[in-house]
Amino acid sequence: MSANVAAAAKSAPASGETPAISVKDLRKCFGDHEVLKGISLEAHKGDVISILGSSGSGKSTMLRCINLLETPDSGEVRVDGELIKMKQGRDGHQMPADIRQVERIRANLAMVFQSFNLWSHMTVLENLVAAPTHVLKRPRAECLEQAEALLKRVGIWERRNYYPPHMSGGQQQRAAIARALAMNPKVMLFDEPTSALDPELVGEVLRVMRSLAEEGRTMLVVTHEMGFARDVSSKVMFLHRGEVDSVGEPKEMFARPPTPQFKQFIANFNK
Amino acid sequence: MDFDFYLSTMWSVLKALPLTLEIWFFGIAFGLLIATGLTWMRASGYKLGEYFTRGYVFIFRGSPLLVQLYLIYFGLSQFDFVRHSPVLWPILRDPMYCTIVAMALNTAAYESEIFRGALRAVPVGQIEAAKAFGMSAFTRFRLVTLPIALRLALPAYSTEIILMTKATALASVVTIMEMMGTAQKIQHDTFRPIEVLTCAGVIYLLLNLSIARLFAWVEYRLSPHLRPPPEQSQQIKPVPEVL
Amino acid sequence: MEFLNDLRDQVSTAYALLAAGWGVQLLWGIAWTLAVTIVSMLIGAVLGSLVAAAKLSHRGGLRFIGESYTTVFRGEPELLIIYLFYYGGTQVLTGVARSTGSIGSTDILNMPSFLGGVLAVGIISGAYQAEVFRGSFLAIHRGELEAARAYGMSAWLRFRLVIVPQVLRLAVPGLGNVWQLTIKDSALISVTGVAELMLTANKAARSTHHSLLFYTLAGILYLVMTSVSTPIFEKAERYTSRSFMRPK
Ligand SMILES: Nc1ncnc2c1ncn2[C@@H]1O[C@H](COP(=O)(O)OP(=O)(O)OP(=O)(O)O)[C@@H](O)[C@H]1O
Ligand SMILES: [Mg+2]
Numbered sequence: 155m156s157a158n159v160a161a162a163a164k165s166a167p168a169s170g171e172t173p174a175i176s177v178k179d180l181r182k183c184f185g186d187h188e189v190l191k192g193i194s195l196e197a198h199k200g201d202v203i204s205i206l207g208s209s210g211s212g213k214s215t216m217l218r219c220i221n222l223l224e225t226p227d228s229g230e231v232r233v234d235g236e237l238i239k240m241k242q243g244r245d246g247h248q249m250p251a252d253i254r255q256v257e258r259i260r261a262n263l264a265m266v267f268q269s270f271n272l273w274s275h276m277t278v279l280e281n282l283v284a285a286p287t288h289v290l291k292r293p294r295a296e297c298l299e300q301a302e303a304l305l306k307r308v309g310i311w312e313r314r315n316y317y318p319p320h321m322s323g324g325q326q327q328r329a330a331i332a333r334a335l336a337m338n339p340k341v342m343l344f345d346e347p348t349s350a351l352d353p354e355l356v357g358e359v360l361r362v363m364r365s366l367a368e369e370g371r372t373m374l375v376v377t378h379e380m381g382f383a384r385d386v387s388s389k390v391m392f393l394h395r396g397e398v399d400s401v402g403e404p405k406e407m408f409a410r411p412p413t414p415q416f417k418q419f420i421a422n423f424n425k
Numbered sequence: 426m427d428f429d430f431y432l433s434t435m436w437s438v439l440k441a442l443p444l445t446l447e448i449w450f451f452g453i454a455f456g457l458l459i460a461t462g463l464t465w466m467r468a469s470g471y472k473l474g475e476y477f478t479r480g481y482v483f484i485f486r487g488s489p490l491l492v493q494l495y496l497i498y499f500g501l502s503q504f505d506f507v508r509h510s511p512v513l514w515p516i517l518r519d520p521m522y523c524t525i526v527a528m529a530l531n532t533a534a535y536e537s538e539i540f541r542g543a544l545r546a547v548p549v550g551q552i553e554a555a556k557a558f559g560m561s562a563f564t565r566f567r568l569v570t571l572p573i574a575l576r577l578a579l580p581a582y583s584t585e586i587i588l589m590t591k592a593t594a595l596a597s598v599v600t601i602m603e604m605m606g607t608a609q610k611i612q613h614d615t616f617r618p619i620e621v622l623t624c625a626g627v628i629y630l631l632l633n634l635s636i637a638r639l640f641a642w643v644e645y646r647l648s649p650h651l652r653p654p655p656e657q658s659q660q661i662k663p664v665p666e667v668l
Numbered sequence: 669m670e671f672l673n674d675l676r677d678q679v680s681t682a683y684a685l686l687a688a689g690w691g692v693q694l695l696w697g698i699a700w701t702l703a704v705t706i707v708s709m710l711i712g713a714v715l716g717s718l719v720a721a722a723k724l725s726h727r728g729g730l731r732f733i734g735e736s737y738t739t740v741f742r743g744e745p746e747l748l749i750i751y752l753f754y755y756g757g758t759q760v761l762t763g764v765a766r767s768t769g770s771i772g773s774t775d776i777l778n779m780p781s782f783l784g785g786v787l788a789v790g791i792i793s794g795a796y797q798a799e800v801f802r803g804s805f806l807a808i809h810r811g812e813l814e815a816a817r818a819y820g821m822s823a824w825l826r827f828r829l830v831i832v833p834q835v836l837r838l839a840v841p842g843l844g845n846v847w848q849l850t851i852k853d854s855a856l857i858s859v860t861g862v863a864e865l866m867l868t869a870n871k872a873a874r875s876t877h878h879s880l881l882f883y884t885l886a887g888i889l890y891l892v893m894t895s896v897s898t899p900i901f902e903k904a905e906r907y908t909s910r911s912f913m914r915p916k
Binding site: 221223253254257258259260261262263264265267269270271272273274275284285288289317318319320333337343 | 548553558560562564569572649
């Protein structure tokens with residue numbers, strides 16, 4: 155029931171509302187290899203956008219350009235309407251003009267990595283508290299309280315004093331999601347959050363992600379989980395060789411693939 | 426066996442332990458300072474800094490500490506400006522200070538390489554995560570890079586500290602009466618080198634073993650995440666003998 | 669300008685001193701340093717492989733001996749070991765000679781300084797080599813040993829065909845480090861009067877009062893020796909691991 159309400163809210167974004175994320179004509183080369191050839195994307199509040207594409211199509215690079223882990227060569231990224239200012243570096247490449255601004259924006263865009271990247275010398279609880287206290291400067295007690303609540307939500311509260319290497323992949327990824335949630339982010343970026351997991355651990359992580367989608371979080375999810383893309387997301391975007399091949403409503407896209415490339419892509423998956 | 430002789434030798438050498446520890450401590454402390462500077466220069470990304478540290482490491486690791494000590498103690502005093510400098514001369518005419526300077530310069534070369542390696546070994550993913558959460562460069566370094574790198578550097582650093590304990594013995598060749606110098610004197614006076622050097626050897630060995638223990642303890646305390654988790658170690662129960 | 673004149677004076681003094689015989693002396697010093705290092709490395713290789721085998725043994729007693737060896741000889745100041753072999757050797761030789769009556773009761777039979785020196789440096793080198801060999805052995809792929817057993821190779825055959833070549837290959841970089849360490853340790857035996865490079869530089873510095881010149885020269889010569897050995901060991905590494913590289 156609630157899922158339906160949320161889905162209804164998602165499918166009808168108020169026109170004129172500033173998008174949570176808007177990317178225009180993003181380009182990126184590594185050496186002479188052009189990985190992103192002009193990508194544009196808009197995510198409104200409550201959107202869950204699944205980004206699909208075969209390996210090497212530039213999905214990760216796109217996501218990493220949004221929070222400036224990679225510096226785009228050209229194009230613009232806006233978060234909540236705010237343009238990330240760029241300037242010309244000495245070597246001719248673009249670079250962020252104001253690193254403070256980038257840091258402030260990154261704090262609003264929590265990222266969940268394929269390989270978790272939990273800080274291995276901190277316990278799970280410390281992982282959840284580190285950024286909120288040091289970046290957002292929130293009081294420690296409050297952060298701890300929130301962290302415990304989040305860990306209960308993702309079901310690993312009993313492991314709060316464990317170090318990441320002592321947990322299973324699924325538990326680590328759930329801890330990483332909780333760490334992202336602890337920032338109260340405006341948008342969550344997921345880069346193949348289940349790809350490093352054993353098949354039997356994928357479900358527990360997807361369940362958490364589905365519940366986040368249902369509560370109306372804005373999410374960009376790079377994934378190879380077709381089920382998630384079709385059933386949970388509000389929009390599917392298919393990247394092919396660094397370009398947006400097709401975008402659309404998931405049921406529609408999967409039922410009637412708009413391009414031969416996308417058709418081929420899902421055909422390979424269903425094999 | 427002449428038990429009294431062993432005891433009195435042991436005691437005489439032990440009385441020189443504070444001097445050995447003094448050289449050791451100051452050598453290590455100044456060495457750490459220089460090494461930190463070198464590591465920073467190397468990591469700063471400036472070509473000049475990189476070339477300087479490379480050259481520094483090449484020179485101080487490639488030649489014996491004894492040559493470095495002689496060069497500092499005997500060689501530098503050939504410069505008029507050294508002998509007339511109110512700052513340098515009091516340091517460079519004193520064999521004890523010279524030993525400390527030589528040790529510090531020498532160990533800094535090895536330590537800067539240890540630190541460089543440790544910094545490079547910090548998993549990039551964890552630094553990236555810190556970036557992605559909006560941490561500033563300084564916060565990132567303080568909360569993530571430094572704690573991880575320090576733990577990684579600890580084993581090699583402790584080895585280097587033990588090498589420094591051994592290096593203090595070189596002070597004896599420039600007339601300092603630390604433990605080795607004292608042992609040398611007793612041995613010359615009594616012509617019983619085996620007994621005397623065994624006594625000194627026992628003390629040096631105990632000293633180094635304690636240092637190694639101390640570092641192992643620090644490492645253990647700092648790395649709970651590298652140990653097996655709590656229950657797992659309880660699960661591994663000894664196999665009952667009946668089996 | 670004055671500085672240039674000064675420098676020219678320095679260079680011509682240096683040249684004169686070297687031409688007056690110190691140059692040849694230094695060359696002899698290098699030769700002795702290399703001799704000491706090579707002999708010490710060989711002694712160390714024999715001791716090191718035995719100690720490594722002891723440390724890897726299933727027998728607790730042997731393991732304890734191996735562990736003690738490496739702990740003691742890596743934990744003691746090198747100078748102390750050198751004194752122990754030189755002066756201790758003299759003490760033992762004198763004692764034996766006096767009791768057999770081959771020297772008078774007040775005479776002293778000195779330990780030959782070269783022998784004392786290479787024994788001491790060799791034993792220290794052995795402790796470090798033992799660690800290198802042990803590490804290399806542990807790094808051999810277990811599966812390869814199992815395969816050798818599965819094909820019915822005897823212990824000796826396994827040792828000769830699988831273990832030795834692999835240990836040698838894996839040990840080369842580590843041995844390169846020990847070699848450099850041993851060159852540097854060899855400078856310490858100048859205290860017992862072996863006329864290697866360090867002692868030669870010492871003598872020259874004392875008798876000419878040009879310590880800066882001679883210690884700098886010695887430093888440079890040590891640098892040359894340690895850095896020339898790097899490409900040699902790299903070549904050796906390429907040679908011993910040729911079967912592990914892709915064909916060109
Ligand atoms: N730092 C880098 N330096 C050079 N090339 C890179 C770098 N990062 C990515 N690439 C290249 O860019 C291309 C796109 O990489 P990207 O990681 O974005 O692909 P992806 O779609 O995420 O693929 P996957 O599904 O395998 O994660 C690849 O060809 C990759 O080799
Ligand atoms: Mg990727």
